[in-house]
Amino acid sequence: MRIIAWSGPRNLSTAMMYAFGNRPDFEVMDEPFYAAYLAATGLDHPMRDAILASQPSDPATVAATCAAEPKIHSYQKHMAHHMVAGMPLSWAESAVHLHLIRHPARVIASYGAKRDTITEADIAFAAQATLYDRFGGIVIDTADLRDNPREMLQKFCVEIGLSWSDAMLSWPAGGHPSDGVWASHWYGAVHRSTGFAGPEGPLPRPDRPDLLRAALPFYDALRDRRLIAAR
Template sequence: MRIVAWSGPRNLSTAMMYAFGNRPDCDVMDEPFYAAYLAATGLDHPMRDAILAAQPTDPAEVGRLCSREGSRHVYQKHMAHHMAPGFPLGWAEGAVHVHLIRHPARVIASYGAKREAATEADLGFGAQAALYDRFGGVVLDTADLRDDPPGMLAKLCAAIGLPFDPAMLSWPAGGHASDGVWASHWYGSVHRSTGFAGPEGPLPQGARPDLLRATLPFYEALKSRALEPSAQSAS
């Protein structure tokens, strides 16, 4: 099974990659289009030169890598906004699609701590909504996941036709062998973790109201299609 997981940044996407990567039957890919996205857009991201040197920059070549089938499951972690205009999407046909979402107020606050002056395009809410419109898939709100990891992971696995494995609930500290080269900048907290953090606190207030207005409608549209919270996360 190819699991194509879409999200924006700061969305528990790395923790989910680690959860699937801790299954003995699953390989993982970490943002394989990142270098191609930077090359196509010319954007100046942290560690840009190292990323460009570490990955293919031809989106067609990346697509071929992502379309390969094998004897094991593969979980592909993708940032929705990495699919720049003109990038091929045929490689994603026939895969199982998962969409991770998080309230934009939390994303804005978390992303701003690492990189200032974010735009809606940087956070990928609109791009993810467009990908959902094209491919459909299963939507999971990561707030529900943090409220009840075993319940929501079991629901997700059932929805995509994969047996739940309790190994997904924890992972070794220090990162995964498939981490992208950018992990040293972005993955500090998840490298210190060995499982999903507990429930999140109140929504951050006052951060970038312009950006919140631009992103909230996309989040709410996807939220309306999300897996229902488990009994524990709903309580």
């Protein structure tokens, strides 16, 4: 089984990768198209040179790796905004698709703490909606996941026909061997964690209301399709 997990940044995507990476029957991949995305766009991201040196930047090479059937199950963490025009997508056919979403006010606040300049393309709500329209899949709101990780993860496993493992509920502190080289910049909080954090507090007031207005319709549309755990 290949699970293709789509999200924008700051969507619990690394924690979810760690949950699957802690299972003995899964291998995980961390944003394999990041270098290809930077090479294609020329964008100046934190640790750009190190990222380009750490991964193949040819999209066809990356796609072939992502399309390969794993010896065991595979969980692939992908950023929706990495799939810019010209990136292949046929490699993602015939896979299980997971879409992680988080309220854009929280994404904007969290991402803004790491970068001075933010665009709608950076937070990727429109890009993720486009990928959902193409592939469909299962949507999980990270608020639901943080409220009850066991229930939501068990429900997801049932939906995709995967056996349950308690190993998904915790992981060792300090990161995972499959972390991308950019982990030292982005993954500090999750490296200190050993499991999913609890519920978040009130929504922050974003200092970019224009971004919030642009992202909310895409978030709301995906949230209407989210997986809801039994109560």
